[in-house]
Amino acid sequence: MFDYQAPSDLLKDKIILVSGAGSGIGKAAALAYAHKGATVILLGRTVEKLEQVYDEIEKAGAPQAAITPFDLAGANDDNYQELVNSIHANFGRLDGLLNNASILGTLTPIQSYSLNTWNQVIQTNLNAQFALSKYCLPLLQEAENASIIFTSSGAGRKPYAYWGAYSVSKAATEALAQVLFLELENTSKIRVNTINPGSTATKMRSQAFPGENPEKVAKAEDIMPAYLYLMGNGSLQENGKQFDAQ
């Protein structure tokens, strides 16, 4: 596991947007960031799940979160612009963006891969991460030091047979993060890194490995040290790199 002990005030006064914050790794990250002092903007498509995370944050006495229902698969320019306008009006800036939301699609050979599913996976896992990052850049530029984390996968670092659009979307996410890092490294204080969470017990993991005992893989809470490290000021020197959470 990534070795890092975050101080209790690591993210004090930081404003952090987490996509896919309603469940799985995104939920664990939203809670971990809030517990370390951040105001977390919870973005996701299922309002009830976001409300549950909001309530958990409130119960813990952490800074009040904000809920942003948003469907990354169907959003257009106007939707992104409205999102950014609302964050700007409420907070004025963003200190962190965790691009986490993704879907698995189907595990099947390319020859039988549905074009519709392919498009949905690429839209959610790649195009939406591009769009969210692009639209959030002016907000991130307002912060003293901002961090963008893209979520990769073992299937992106070294593509897997039968993982089709998912594998391609994650390999392309690594490329997107590199392009953005190279564009920003000399002109801004925004750092850009990727995390491969590794095998983690979530809905997506059980969809990919239905026969696996979830007790045998890491819990989302266990992999948070890397997520905290990259969001906090202790990682200001980390830029354009690939991290493994486990």
Ligand SMILES: NC(=O)c1ccc[n+]([C@@H]2O[C@H](COP(=O)([O-])OP(=O)(O)OC[C@H]3O[C@@H](n4cnc5c(N)ncnc54)[C@H](OP(=O)(O)O)[C@@H]3O)[C@@H](O)[C@H]2O)c1
């Ligand atoms: N778990 C693993 O072993 C593993 C390994 C490697 C990489 N990853 C990566 O880690 C990240 C988190 O995965 P996870 O395992 O936590 O998956 P998960 O439990 O399935 O959670 C995915 C989250 O993304 C949200 N989401 C999906 N489509 C969306 C859309 N169109 N608009 C807005 N939100 C959307 C989901 O919202 P709903 O809850 O409303 O569906 C959910 O909150 C993903 O990028 C995944 O590829 C996971």
